[in-house]
Amino acid sequence: MDNAQLADMAIRGLTKSYAPYSGFHVSAALLTENGKVYHGVNIENAAFSPSVCAERTAFYKAVSEGERNFIRICIAGCSNGYLETDGFSHGILSDWVPPCGVCRQVMREFCDPESFEILLARSVTDIRIIKLKDILPESFGPEIIRP
Numbered sequence: 001m002d003n004a005q006l007a008d009m010a011i012r013g014l015t016k017s018y019a020p021y022s023g024f025h026v027s028a029a030l031l032t033e034n035g036k037v038y039h040g041v042n043i044e045n046a047a048f049s050p051s052v053c054a055e056r057t058a059f060y061k062a063v064s065e066g067e068r069n070f071i072r073i074c075i076a077g078c079s080n081g082y083l084e085t086d087g088f089s090h091g092i093l094s095d096w097v098p099p100c101g102v103c104r105q106v107m108r109e110f111c112d113p114e115s116f117e118i119l120l121a122r123s124v125t126d127i128r129i130i131k132l133k134d135i136l137p138e139s140f141g142p143e144i145i146r147p
Helices: 003-016 054-064 080-086 101-110
Strands: 024-032 037-041 070-079 117-121 127-131
Touching: 003 024, 003 037, 003 070, 003 117, 003 127, 024 054, 037 054, 054 070, 054 101
Parallel strands: 070 117
Antiparallel strands: 024 037, 024 070, 117 127
16 A cells, blocks of 8 residues: 555545544554554543543554554544634645654554555645654663563
8 A cells, every 4th residue: 555545545535533622633544564454533521531542542443453553554634613613625734743752652552663654745747755763762662570
């Protein structure tokens, strides 16, 4: 699967986000080594702390199905204003939406920081690519605990 296809899946997934409190919708499409894609969205909660990010939703879905080898994740996000005016099939999202610190650490648990790619998409043709090692330098991983 190429980056544009993965970005399209992430962008289209924004409609499934549940963000009634912040109004900020995030969607992620996670590609496994065997070519399967797991989709996740942010899911907010009135108590706030039970809320979960799109990236973790995608990872947890994949891991719960037995997946452990990941190649890249594509993340897209937008505010309610974009939802109401343009939908998700065209246009450019307003900004890059990088993963939060907690999501970066979850990625580090399951991914090789040297090779895992994080794609930030504003459209299917406007994609920024970052390696996990660059967005989470000097990270703490499972090899520290399990030598």
